[in-house]
Amino acid sequence: MESRKQAILRAVVHEFTTSAVPVGSQALQSRYFVNLSSATIRSELADLADLGYLTQPHTSAGRVPTDSGYRYFVDFLMDLEPIPERVRAYIHDELNTAPADEQGMVERVAMTLAAVTQNASVASAPQGSLARIKHVDLVSLEPKEVLLILLLEGNLLRQQVVETSEGATQALLTRLAARLNAALSGRASDEARRRYESAPLGLEKELLGRVIAVLDVYEKGSDNLVVHDGVRNLLRQPEFAESSRVHQVLEVLEETRYLTVLLRQLIGNSDLQIVIGSENASSQLQGCAVVLTTYGPSDRLKGVLGVIGPTRMAYSQTVARLQAVARSASDRMAALGV
Amino acid sequence: MESRKQAILRAVVHEFTTSAVPVGSQALQSRYFVNLSSATIRSELADLADLGYLTQPHTSAGRVPTDSGYRYFVDFLMDLEPIPERVRAYIHDELNTAPADEQGMVERVAMTLAAVTQNASVASAPQGSLARIKHVDLVSLEPKEVLLILLLEGNLLRQQVVETSEGATQALLTRLAARLNAALSGRASDEARRRYESAPLGLEKELLGRVIAVLDVYEKGSDNLVVHDGVRNLLRQPEFAESSRVHQVLEVLEETRYLTVLLRQLIGNSDLQIVIGSENASSQLQGCAVVLTTYGPSDRLKGVLGVIGPTRMAYSQTVARLQAVARSASDRMAALGV
DNA sequence: GGTCAGCACTCTACCGGGGAGAGTGCTAAT
DNA sequence: ATTAGCACTCTCCCCGGTAGAGTGCTGACC
Incomplete structure (x- = not known):
């Protein structure tokens, strides 16, 4: 042209x-x-x-x-709009005072992104295909009930109540936890699977089975935390004056399964994806644009971060700020997650 | 009259x-x-x-x-409207398939409440004034960095990254965790405070201090999880046809600090509270009614559950269903939390 | 061939008037 | 106390007319 x-x-x-x-x-x-x-x-x-x-x-x-x-x-x-120092500082402050736990962090990221882009935001928790186990712990609840606590890389905690076939004292569970830690901590999930195969029947195998179940859920991402924020920002835009438009967007955001699909779009694609209006698979997002990128503490652990707004969006500003938030969040998580 | x-x-x-x-x-x-x-x-x-x-x-x-x-x-x-069997079954199913962790549970409760009342819902995580400690765990991250994991009653997990003044091996941390568990598990938070006072200087005191800090945050409720859902339901109502009305409500819901204030209103009051239109402290909720109750696994552990809708709300249905959700959620949490 | 002034044309947004309809308050009768 | 009847009021909606914005087209100029 x-x-x-x-x-x-x-x-x-x-x-x-x-x-x-x-x-x-x-x-x-x-x-x-x-x-x-x-x-x-x-x-x-x-x-x-x-x-x-x-x-x-x-x-x-x-x-x-x-x-x-x-x-x-x-x-x-489009060329990226430079980010004012104040905004840059704001991003940095918000993310560096974010809580260290998964949920607090993801929520803070979504909040910050919504604030600096003045649009709605979504964020999913980082997730990897082959989880590394950092620590295992077992707590006795009732005679035949055990709470299994799993610490994964990225300092992600997972818990599950396990009904065991035989009772176990806390002392026994503590010893068992020590054994599991010796075998698993620092290893990836496939090690747990190997040990499960070769373990003799008994409480240890039972618990290893549950460890694997938790890892499976995590690796399949079916428990993946997805949060959204900043819908109120959209309401300032004239295209959302009639509330039916808001309704459609909210249906996508509040129905997590839709959101999960939306975010999956990014997998296997370039690190920045922009979906404009009719390019959206979901008919509810006609008139909306979605800008997506990934973030996370390491190359293997990635979550998705996105901005949703009207197609009449300040793309150059949005992309620049989205990337800045993703970078800051990744840095912070890398520093915490070790 | x-x-x-x-x-x-x-x-x-x-x-x-x-x-x-x-x-x-x-x-x-x-x-x-x-x-x-x-x-x-x-x-x-x-x-x-x-x-x-x-x-x-x-x-x-x-x-x-x-x-x-x-x-x-x-x-x-008003007399309470009977709840159809289908709705009752829905509530029961949703809550009994809810995840066992704090966040998953609270989100599911809010989701269910929004669905059965066809309004917006809010839920805060149950919280007690004198937390009981079930388990403590310490994981070495870096030479001078320890992840402190705390399991509280209600199976609430709290984690914090602690920078220690002296380095410690995982073996040492494991022994320390055992000592802490022997002293604290099953006890309330005041026991941790007592032991902190009398502990000699050193790593143990340092860590006890962080345990107390985590307990403080929890007991003050300043990290209290508050979620909302079902805003899309409001948009079906004619009073929210102009999106400025939605905007005001969303500002309250998305600004968690407002929400926290709103929920605090309930503390010290009867177990069912209805706030109608101008009775609302917040000017943004003019034209809205809020119906609140408490729920939780035990008498000492209570969260707040609320429905937000237009003042033109089916109060008798809303109250009945809110109470049903609160009861089912409480039962489920009591069964899990032990 | 690109550029530009001029002009007729089209469509929206806005305003005011008029009629239909809904619902009221008042009055007078029972 | 209740009720039928009636005049009154106010909104909603439709209609026509107008101002204004912006276009496309035409013909001239470089």
């Missing part, structure tokens, strides 16, 4: 994302292209409309980017 | 909560009081309006209950 057309498309996107009002040739002329006439701009706009990048709400209105218009902008025209 | 006035007020509340349309004398006459004339009903309505229980959106519209009207209804006229 000729560079002037590109410049005009960029200007339309920029103008529309800030004003939310369809942009006309005069506005463009006075604010962006003082040495072009509005007639020339009009003919360029008409061309861009023919190419499918712009559309008009009605005949005598200004132009609005289409989903493909935004796509072209994002793919070819 | 004469019983006929009461009957009419009850009818107005019932009619308005189901139809959301101001109710007129004719509608009342044909649906509730066939052997009274509409003129008689009109004069009763006028009386009820004088008493402050009803109001009209405009001169020639039907009547709508005021906040005091709802208050009178709730205090004197």
Whole structure:
């Protein structure tokens, strides 16, 4: 595309994302292209409309980017907006005072992301395909009930109440835990599976079985924590003035299974993904754009982080800040998770 | 108040909560009081309006209950609506398949409550004033970094990364954990405080100090988990058609500190509290009603459970179902928490 | 061929008037 | 105390007319 057309498309996107009002040739002329006439701009706009990048709400209105218009902008025209020092400091502070536990951390990440992008955010807890076990603990609850506590890499705690076939004193459980720790701690989950195969029948095998069950759930990600925040930010945008639009977005966010699907989209893809309007699989997200990236304490442990807003979103700002949050969060988790 | 006035007020509340349309004398006459004339009903309505229980959106519209009207209804006229067997079964199923950990449980409770009341829900994790310690564990992370894991009654896990002044091997930490368990497990938090006072300087005292810090945070409730769900249900109601109303509610729900204040209101009060419209401390909840109760595995461990909806809420249904959810959740937690 | 001024055209948003409908309060009779 | 009848009030909705914004097109200019 000729560079002037590109410049005009960029200007339309920029103008529309800030004003939310369809942009006309005069506005463009006075604010962006003082040495072009509005007639020339009009003919360029008409061309861009023919190419499918712009559309008009009605005949005598200004132009609005289409989903493909935004796509072209994002793919070819966007350059990341620098992040103000204040925002950078805010991100840093919020994440470095975040709680060390999984849930507190993920919630803080989502909160921070929503605040700095002024959109809705989602975050899923980091998760790896072959979990490493750091520590195992067994606590006697009732004669035949044991609480199994598992500490995984990333300092993730998992607990499960186990009904055992034979009773066990705390003293016995403590010895058993010591044995399990000697065998498993610092090892990956496959070691637990190996030991389970070769273990003789008895309490130890029983408990190893439950350890494996917990690891399975974790590795399949079926208990994966997903949080969202910042829906209130969306309500400031005119596209969510009628609450039916909010309703659709909230259905996606509050129904965790939808969200999980959404986040799975990222797996196996590049580290930054932008899904615009009709590109969304879910029909409820028409008119919305989703910007996704990954984060986590290490290469093997990754969660997904995303921003959800109207397609009329300040993409260059959103992407920059999303990446900054992802980086800060990853750093912080790496420092904690060891 | 004469019983006929009461009957009419009850009818107005019932009619308005189901139809959301101001109710007129004719509608009342044909649906509730066939052997009274509409003129008689009109004069009763006028009386009820004088008493402050009803109001009209405009001169020639039907009547709508005021906040005091709802208050009178709730205090004197409401009788709990029986819960259909299907709903009862749903509650039971959802809560009995809930995860055993704190966060999973609280989220499931909020989700269930939102589903059966068709309103927004909030739930805070149960919390006690004098925590009982079930188990302590110490895991070596780096030479001078220890992960402290604390299991409290209700099977609540708390973790904290502790920087120690002296390095310690895992073997030493394991022995230390055994000592701490012997001293603390089964005891309440004051025992930890006593031992801290009398402990000689050193790693043990250092760690005891962190145990106490964790207990403090827990007992002050400042890390108290609060979740909400079901905002999408509100959007089906006409009072939330303009999204500015949703915005106000979401600000309360997403700003956890507001929510914490809201839930604190219940402490020291009766086990069922209904806050209607202007009775709300927060101005953002004008037009909303909040119904609150407590739940938890034991008398000492209580969380707050609440329903948030428009003042035009089916109070008798909401209260009945809220209490049913609270009871089922409490039972389930008692069975798990031991 | 690109650029541009001028102009007719189109469509929305807004305003005010008028009629239908719902529901009231009042009055007078029972 | 209850009720039928009636005038009154207010909203909602439809309608037409207008101002304004922005377009597309045409013809001239470089």
